[in-house]
Amino acid sequence: MTAAGLVPGRLLIVTAVAAEAEAVQAGVNAGSADPATVHVAPVGVGPAAAAAGTARLLTLAEAAGVPYRAVISAGIAGGFPGRADVGATVLGARTIAADLGAESDDGFLPIEELGFGTSILEADPTLLEFLTAALPHAVIGDILTLATVTGTAATTAALQARHPAAVAEAMEGYGVASAAASVPFAELRTISNPIGPRDRAAWRLREAFSALTEAAAAACG
Numbered sequence: 001m002t003a004a005g006l007v008p009g010r011l012l013i014v015t016a017v018a019a020e021a022e023a024v025q026a027g028v029n030a031g032s033a034d035p036a037t038v039h040v041a042p043v044g045v046g047p048a049a050a051a052a053g054t055a056r057l058l059t060l061a062e063a064a065g066v067p068y069r070a071v072i073s074a075g076i077a078g079g080f081p082g083r084a085d086v087g088a089t090v091l092g093a094r095t096i097a098a099d100l101g102a103e104s105d106d107g108f109l110p111i112e113e114l115g116f117g118t119s120i121l122e123a124d125p126t127l128l129e130f131l132t133a134a135l136p137h138a139v140i141g142d143i144l145t146l147a148t149v150t151g152t153a154a155t156t157a158a159l160q161a162r163h164p165a166a167v168a169e170a171m172e173g174y175g176v177a178s179a180a181a182s183v184p185f186a187e188l189r190t191i192s193n194p195i196g197p198r199d200r201a202a203w204r205l206r207e208a209f210s211a212l213t214e215a216a217a218a219a220c221g
């Protein structure tokens with residue numbers, strides 16, 4: 001059984017940038033699933049581009065009479081130190097919009113407390129169960145979505161305190177999940193850098209892209 005075979009019909013895997021899409025596509029091609037049942041597409045960096053791009057692809061497919069049956073937000077991510085190391089693969093039990101809310105003298109208020117909906121979107125249980133079985137070494141936990149890459153120790157500590165089950169942060173998951181509200185959704189990431197004080201030289205892109213290819217091959221094999 002493959003992720004594409006789990007859900008009859010086509011599987012959509014969206015990434016932020018072309019390099020991530022190429023890494024995922026290489027894994028799909030190496031897996032035993034029919035590559036025609038999996039569509040990999042880069043839709044842009046950040047939650048807004050991710051939501052708009054995913055919604056467009058879902059709508060076009062539905063209008064053409066070939067709707068996608070599931071959507072995976074995939075790509076590289078920052079890992080919380082001690083929770084997900086560089087090179088690790090992570091699966092999101094929940095995708096959380098960690099900066100969607102308001103600041104106050106009492107701290108950050110998520111949109112739940114403002115009465116505007118939810119900042120927490122759960123992965124589809126069946127899709128998550130399948131991916132967990134296909135990727136037995138993956139770290140499972142919450143994945144935060146932020147429009148701004150965390151770059152200080154103070155923000156890292158605040159996010160860790162507010163989200164004790166968070167293992168990673170990226171910039172698109174919540175946007176993809178919002179667009180895929182009526183379709184099974186999951187988030188799959190590989191860790192390129194530790195979350196913390198900004199050190200671009202410490203990003204291990206090659207390692208993360210290679211882990212992404214391996215994860216895609218396992219999910220589609």
Ligand SMILES: O=C(O)c1cccc(C(=O)CC[C@H]2O[C@@H](n3cnc4c(=O)[nH]cnc43)[C@H](O)[C@@H]2O)c1
Binds near residue numbers: 017044046
């Ligand atoms: O060099 C930079 O400062 C920089 C800023 C924003 C994006 C990038 C990318 O390389 C975009 C790729 C993609 O990577 C995800 N990502 C990776 N690490 C993190 C992180 O620590 N925090 C948040 N997102 C991260 C993200 O989903 C980007 O779309 C480079």
